[in-house]
Amino acid sequence: MSSKDDAAVVKFWDKYISILHTNNINPPIDRWYVIRVEGYIAYNNKNEPSKRLLIHTSSDIEIYIAFIKQKESLESFQFVQLIHALQLLFTYHLKLDWALEYDWEYWKAEKYDSPLCHLDLSRQPEAMNTYNLSKQYASDTLIKHGPLLTRLTAVIRQRNYSIRTEQTYNQWVIRYILFHSGRAPEEMNQSQIVAFLEYLAVRRNVSPSTQNQALCALVFLYTHVMGVTLEKFEHFSRAKKVQKLPVVMTTNETRLVLSKMSGVHHLMAALLYGTGMRLMECLRLRVKDIDFNYQQIFVRGGKGHKDRVVPLPESLVLELKSQLEKSRGFYELDVKNNQANVYLPYALATKYPNAGKEWIWQYVFPSSKLSVDPRSQLIRRHHLSESSLQRYVKKAAMNAQIPKKITCHIFRHSFATHLLEFGHDIRTVQDLLGHADVSTTMIYTHILNKPGLTIQSPLDR
Numbered sequence: 001m002s003s004k005d006d007a008a009v010v011k012f013w014d015k016y017i018s019i020l021h022t023n024n025i026n027p028p029i030d031r032w033y034v035i036r037v038e039g040y041i042a043y044n045n046k047n048e049p050s051k052r053l054l055i056h057t058s059s060d061i062e063i064y065i066a067f068i069k070q071k072e073s074l075e076s077f078q079f080v081q082l083i084h085a086l087q088l089l090f091t092y093h094l095k096l097d098w099a100l101e102y103d104w105e106y107w108k109a110e111k112y113d114s115p116l117c118h119l120d121l122s123r124q125p126e127a128m129n130t131y132n133l134s135k136q137y138a139s140d141t142l143i144k145h146g147p148l149l150t151r152l153t154a155v156i157r158q159r160n161y162s163i164r165t166e167q168t169y170n171q172w173v174i175r176y177i178l179f180h181s182g183r184a185p186e187e188m189n190q191s192q193i194v195a196f197l198e199y200l201a202v203r204r205n206v207s208p209s210t211q212n213q214a215l216c217a218l219v220f221l222y223t224h225v226m227g228v229t230l231e232k233f234e235h236f237s238r239a240k241k242v243q244k245l246p247v248v249m250t251t252n253e254t255r256l257v258l259s260k261m262s263g264v265h266h267l268m269a270a271l272l273y274g275t276g277m278r279l280m281e282c283l284r285l286r287v288k289d290i291d292f293n294y295q296q297i298f299v300r301g302g303k304g305h306k307d308r309v310v311p312l313p314e315s316l317v318l319e320l321k322s323q324l325e326k327s328r329g330f331y332e333l334d335v336k337n338n339q340a341n342v343y344l345p346y347a348l349a350t351k352y353p354n355a356g357k358e359w360i361w362q363y364v365f366p367s368s369k370l371s372v373d374p375r376s377q378l379i380r381r382h383h384l385s386e387s388s389l390q391r392y393v394k395k396a397a398m399n400a401q402i403p404k405k406i407t408c409h410i411f412r413h414s415f416a417t418h419l420l421e422f423g424h425d426i427r428t429v430q431d432l433l434g435h436a437d438v439s440t441t442m443i444y445t446h447i448l449n450k451p452g453l454t455i456q457s458p459l460d461r
Contacts, residue, residue, distance in 0.1 A: 019092045036085035040064055053094060058102050059337050061086060062370040065107065066379050083107045103368070145177055145184065152225050159224075160305075172217035185221060190230055193218050246413040246443065253402050254414050260396035264326075267319050268365060268389050269396075272411035274313035276432050278303065279390075279408045283383045287324065288360040292317060299434070301345060308434045323364060330366045331359055334381055341380050343373055356380075416444045
């Protein structure tokens with residue numbers, strides 16, 4: 001290295017240390033900030049020695065964070081220190097435009113010891129938290145029954161169940177084991193399953209769907225994993241089923257809520273209402289699923305692994321095309337950084353190895369951050385987290401001052417009810433919603449028959 005290069009390096013660090021002191025990072029802490037940045041630079045020099053810091057992007061940050069989480073043993077405060085050190089480097093020292101808008105606070109709030117995986121999966125609650133058990137007891141139980149849980153996961157994946165089903169079934173099996181003080185399922189039989197189900201209904205007061213979910217998980221475990229034939233479950237206390245009507249907004253209320261939203265969140269919420277899609281169906285849309293010529297959207301692998309076609313609202317065409325341009329920008333950045341390899345369902349990644357790198361397979365609503373696939377451990381760009389839209393919808397409903405509990409799923413309820421109000425037949429609505437049985441769709445006719453639409457109150461006579 002020449003003396004000129006040495007002088008440039010000294011100047012670089014002198015300026016960075018000056019920025020640290022300006023931000024009240026004083027000795028001896030400032031030395032640790034320098035060490036954090038040195039580690040980042042050394043990592044990138046090893047992998048891309050010709051890439052200057054001035055052309056680094058948020059992708060480089062997230063790749064390094066993923067590396068740190070896998071390889072280093074940092075305390076939580078040290079991890080926050082690392083993020084802050086990089087923030088000061090790129091925001092105040094190098095003054096890169098993207099760094100000013102980057103969500104540094106997200107990483108500071110991220111727990112260091114939590115897995116850096118796709119955002120809509122990494123925040124799922126742990127099963128043991130339901131029972132308020134100590135981490136040590138839960139850990140010992142998981143280690144003891146690890147082989148069984150591994151077999152359970154393998155069988156679930158062989159049957160192409162979703163990762164959410166995989167997580168749910170694993171959680172119920174763990175809860176079942178913990179309820180019986182850590183006994184192995186092989187040592188228990190149907191009577192222990194019944195005792196657990198009755199506990200859920202009588203003591204925990206869970207809903208019928210929750211109790212049935214636990215039953216399905218345990219039947220799957222015994223039947224498909226352990227090869228044990230169970231008798232028909234008939235005699236146990238079932239959770240009391242309550243007939244509930246869905247909450248529905250009027251057309252004016254729907255438009256008012258949508259008017260309180262903007263950007264990508266407005267587009268997603270409008271799609272939920274305009275197409276009747278479920279939240280995750282919307283988030284999982286891929287570029288190839290949008291057909292502007294025929295003005296339709298293909299919903300792939302919906303509930304029950306069923307595909308269907310829904311109408312593409314004409315009023316959203318321009319907004320959707322603009323969103324695709326933004327998605328294209330993320331895609332081109334990932335191609336440049338050799339990170340364009342989106343998740344593919346089932347065995348498509350094996351059958352078509354390069355499909356995940358093609359534009360048509362990319363998500364319409366990609367995340368701004370790279371993350372680690374919880375199954376393959378590959379670093380790739382997933383879709384937006386559902387919690388993001390849920391927060392925006394809740395905030396919009398509050399701003400609109402609508403006295404109803406408004407969630408993302410209410411847009412789907414409103415879609416179905418309004419179609420019936422407009423005179424569309426129930427079979428058509430059933431197809432658009434993807435219901436297997438028309439009786440499920442019939443619930444929306446109860447909304448139409450409520451007092452005030454077809455019956456005049458005697459008080460008003």
